[in-house]
Amino acid sequence: MKKIIYLEMIVGVLCVLAFNMPMFGSLYANMDTQMQMTFARQRPVAPALAFRYSIFRTAPLEVAKVFGRTPGCADADPELIQATAKAAIEAGLDPRIFAATIGVESSCSPYATSTRGAIGLTQVVARVWSSKYDFAGRYNLLNVDDNLHVGAQIEASLITQYGIEGGLRHYNGMGTASADFDAGYTSKILALAGRRQ
16 A cells, blocks of 8 residues: 555656656657747646635535525525535636525525526526527426526626626516616625625
């Protein structure tokens, strides 16, 4: 067992030397300048790795905080909290905004439905998004993971296109011209997310 550990340590040190130190690494030393620049751009830099680690670590906590102050979501199970955080991060969406949207839309009920045909946690209306998502085969909106994935992708694209408030109004189906008629939808989400308007 000790031999394996020592061998792994030696291989690890050699890899570090080969790829990170030009004076020791024959692979790197034999590259021309153009290849070295390309190789250097492909290595992740420390701040990006730290941010990525940080967001994956803190996102579930932020989602739990939002769910804790949302009526109907205070008893959300850890799997839902993790799945919500994961879907938000994968979509490039603020996990607090996404959790607040789920709280306002469905009160964390995966089987919530509306009279307009909205389904699940994120209240996606399949007929509106059927040209972009395959609800007949690939995505089942009553499946928690599918619903969170699709809802996060839709919300992220709308926020990217229209900004936070406009994107939330479009997600609600109101559009940007109806800022005064959204029944406080946007302000509810921003307040639950702990963000000021």
